[in-house]
Amino acid sequence: MRPRIPTQPPQPNLNAAMQERARRLTKRQYVRFAFYKVDPAWRRLPAQEQAEAKQELMNVIQSFNRRMLLRPYSLMGTRADAELLLWQIAENPLPFRELASAIAGTRMGAYLTMAYSYFSQTKRSLYEIRTPNGNHNGDGESEEERLVIDPTEAQYLFVYPFIKTREWYQLSQHARQGMMDEHIEVGRKYPSVRLNTTYSFGLDDYEFIVAFETDEPSDFLDLVQELRESSVSMYTLQDTPLFTCINMRLDEALDALGGPPVAQKVAPGEVHEVWMEVCPLDDFGPGETKTIFLEGKMVGLFNINGELFALNNRCSHARGPLSEGQVNHEECSVTCPWHYGEFDLRSGAAIDGVVNKPVDTYQVEIREGKIFVGTRITY
Ligand code: FES
Known part of the structure; x- marks a missing residue:
């Protein structure tokens, strides 16, 4: 039985105490972005084998649904060197290892290359989000929400890892906050774009892995272009590769890879x-x-x-x-x-x-x- 957390009855004017309580209770999440590419040899297998391999892979991936939040995305048609993303979010990183091994053990696993893999964690921002709503995007996101990823049904996900220059970390907190304020102001102009920031320092090669959800790719393009003009952009060392991912059901994302369809046919x-x-x-x-x-x-x-x-x-x-x-x-x-x-x-x-x-x-x-x-x- 889960231990009960003692609470107090709701009281007015307890905002500071509530924030502090939320701060203490909030658990950080582990996040993995696993990008796969299929060996073209798989597409030359007999159709029956392809269909069976996709079905087996789908069953294996779905068997992990109990243990992590798992979202499939297709990159067919948007990127040459990656075709499938499995966005994984869990309370501890062990299910990521188990899922990777289980996928590798399937028949289709023999034809899947791990094109890119990013491992990160949620974390509180070092900077104050000075907006009326306490939010980068103007949709009311709070500091606690940054620790908990709750993906939307947005059609597109844009993912990229990035590293800042070492000069950035030598600047005073005050100077960095000033530049982040400008950056946040630009973000607020694009409310259709929802930001998920995760941190990778020491866990993987990059410093941050960011994932933007939106139904409007052109809003994301305009946002990124406008951010290039912000002062903080001068301190970006690397922010590629950049992945445009399409939100799909798992069976549809697997069918997008090729072979006879296994997805259930559904009418809009x-x-x-x-x-x-x-x-x-x-x-x-x-x-x-x-x-x-x-x-x-x-x-x-x-x-x-x-x-x-x-x-x-x-x-x-x-x-x-x-x-x-x-x-x-x-x-x-x-x-x-x-x-x-x-x-x-x-x-x-x-x-x-x-x-x-x-x-x-x-x-x-x-x-x-x-x-x-x-x-x-x-x-
Ligand atoms: S009351 Fe539930 S997160 Fe604030």
């Missing part, structure tokens, strides 16, 4: 249910909570007096982990551990505190003594 607007087996019901008793990953989202599962509820584990206020919050069994609610926003576990509705937006809920079923969590996807 069609609704499908996706279910994930979690664990035997006997292993999840009353009062317990746990998290799983379903369709690129972290889901919190709660057992309240024998009744099961599942909802998006990321608080709608600033992505606090609801599964680590205080559960009220009588009210059937959970209070976020970061700033005490309270949610109804049955409906996901925001019912008290600083929160004003609901969180998504998920279906829960017991089948032959096992817990399944499901959601509906509209294509």
